[in-house]
Amino acid sequence: MTSYRFPNNFLWGAATSAYQIEGAADVDGRKPSVWDTFSATAGRTLNGDTGAIACNHYHTYREDIKLIADLGIKNYRFSLAWSRIMPDGRGKVNEAGVDFYRRLVDCLLEYGITPHATLFHWDSPQALEDLYGSWLSREMAQDFADYATAVVTRLGDRVTSWMTLNEITCFTHLGYGVDRVPQHAPGRQVGSDSEVWQTVHHALLAHGLGCQAIRAATPQPCSVALVDNFAVTVPIAESPQHIAAAQKAFGSFGYNGGILLPALTGAYHPDFFKPGAAAPKIQDGDLQIIHQPLDSLGFNIYCGTYVRAADNEAGFEIVNFAKSYPQMHMPWLFLQPESIYWGIRHISETLGRSDLPIFISENGCATEDEVNWKGEVVDSDRILYLRQYLKSAHRAVSEGYPLQGYFVWSLLDNFEWSWGYDRRFGIIRVDFPTQSRTPKSSADWYAECIRQNRAV
Numbered sequence: 020m021t022s023y024r025f026p027n028n029f030l031w032g033a034a035t036s037a038y039q040i041e042g043a044a045d046v047d048g049r050k051p052s053v054w055d056t057f058s059a060t061a062g063r064t065l066n067g068d069t070g071a072i073a074c075n076h077y078h079t080y081r082e083d084i085k086l087i088a089d090l091g092i093k094n095y096r097f098s099l100a101w102s103r104i105m106p107d108g109r110g111k112v113n114e115a116g117v118d119f120y121r122r123l124v125d126c127l128l129e130y131g132i133t134p135h136a137t138l139f140h141w142d143s144p145q146a147l148e149d150l151y152g153s154w155l156s157r158e159m160a161q162d163f164a165d166y167a168t169a170v171v172t173r174l175g176d177r178v179t180s181w182m183t184l185n186e187i188t189c190f191t192h193l194g195y196g197v198d199r200v201p202q203h204a205p206g207r208q209v210g211s212d213s214e215v216w217q218t219v220h221h222a223l224l225a226h227g228l229g230c231q232a233i234r235a236a237t238p239q240p241c242s243v244a245l246v247d248n249f250a251v252t253v254p255i256a257e258s259p260q261h262i263a264a265a266q267k268a269f270g271s272f273g274y275n276g277g278i279l280l281p282a283l284t285g286a287y288h289p290d291f292f293k294p295g296a297a298a299p300k301i302q303d304g305d306l307q308i309i310h311q312p313l314d315s316l317g318f319n320i321y322c323g324t325y326v327r328a329a330d331n332e333a334g335f336e337i338v339n340f341a342k343s344y345p346q347m348h349m350p351w352l353f354l355q356p357e358s359i360y361w362g363i364r365h366i367s368e369t370l371g372r373s374d375l376p377i378f379i380s381e382n383g384c385a386t387e388d389e390v391n392w393k394g395e396v397v398d399s400d401r402i403l404y405l406r407q408y409l410k411s412a413h414r415a416v417s418e419g420y421p422l423q424g425y426f427v428w429s430l431l432d433n434f435e436w437s438w439g440y441d442r443r444f445g446i447i448r449v450d451f452p453t454q455s456r457t458p459k460s461s462a463d464w465y466a467e468c469i470r471q472n473r474a475v
């Protein structure tokens with residue numbers, strides 16, 4: 020009988036990102052990021068929302084960390100704002116910006132919470148957009164590495180868990196568009212798909228040079244991870260032929276062939292080298308830089324895609340979600356707990372990287388929360404979602420796949436990018452006008468999972 024108990028050293032955490040929660044956009048020397056510019060541009064975000072104030076976490080971090088501690092959460096994933104630390108993107112370090120993260124980390128450590136720091140969660144300095152078009156330029160990779168060096172030199176005495184880039188897909192494919200206005204910053208239209216893939220290639224180089232920079236700068240042993248939301252192919256049923264179809268589909272599905280594959284296997288998918296394919300320009304030695312040894316992979320998972328065996332050349336086909344398939348409060352977010360299990364299994368089995376530890380760096384959902392007459396948010400739908408995914412994560416652990424931890428997305432309701440404040444992913448409610456915090460029922464449920472070290 021299974022009790023969904025996790026191994027004793029399993030890490031339980033919660034995640035956030037800088038632009039989504041910090042606010043204080045022009046405090047202590049911070050200069051604009053591309054997300055400040057993008058969200059201030061008419062029509063780019065719902066209701067014209069911006070992250071200028073967000074959760075005001077820059078000023079309330081002590082109270083927020085106390086809430087983390089109260090829930091028994093022992094690991095906290097946050098990101099650093101590049102334009103706080105290097106307001107011009109390169110060159111001079113703004114020590115006042117670094118000091119904020121020093122205070123934040125020290126406060127976490129005082130509560131016995133381990134900090135896990137992401138260096139880049141999409142908010143690149145506007146100065147570099149103005150200078151050379153951000154990820155369109157190869158220079159961005161070296162500037163990112165220099166920024167990583169500046170951070171790790173200063174904070175590496177107290178942070179030992181580093182993540183380079185979060186979700187390359189989102190700030191490249193969703194930030195640059197061909198024939199359409201992109202939904203994400205910098206919101207640039209470019210002329211061809213290969214130009215978009217060039218931004219990906221530069222991001223991969225930034226990851227590789229960033230890994231080297233972290234390892235060179237750290238004053239003590241540390242771990243380095245990439246965080247990716249790779250596309251997960253889920254067999255429609257676990258029969259040998261549908262499993263084989265999902266495995267066949269995995270390497271080329273979504274953007275996997277141009278992001279996950281080069282990062283974890285050192286090669287782009289062969290499809291990139293077919294005539295007419297939208298391949299980026301790759302210089303000698305690039306793939307060695309990109310394919311860095313990693314201590315773990317951060318896996319952001321919300322849902323995947325069903326696949327079945329098919330009698331066609333590819334040997335598989337995609338199965339769209341049926342009309343009344345259960346869905347959370349986002350157009351792309353279906354309830355598909357098997358995606359967590361299959362994502363982990365694909366890394367180990369399909370890509371042959373069973374040596375690579377994995378942690379769930381984000382998992383969560385948006386719900387239409389209501390405050391009841393007692394002032395509570397009883398988000399039974401979020402509990403349903405999270406519980407199913409945790410059980411599926413447990414299945415991966417029980418079958419011996421190297422899953423080390425789980426970070427719920429998100430600690431707080433926050434600025435949900437182009438959806439502004441309209442979509443709530445937090446286990447803690449934020450009332451934005453008053454900035455008051457209310458732990459939701461899902462927070463109590465999560466605290467109990469942590470206390471019992473299992474999916475309850």
Ligand code: GCO
Nearest residue numbers: 036185186319381428435444
């Ligand atoms: C992500 C994003 C988060 C989003 C979350 C919900 O890394 O996907 O990091 O910032 O808020 O995914 O859409």
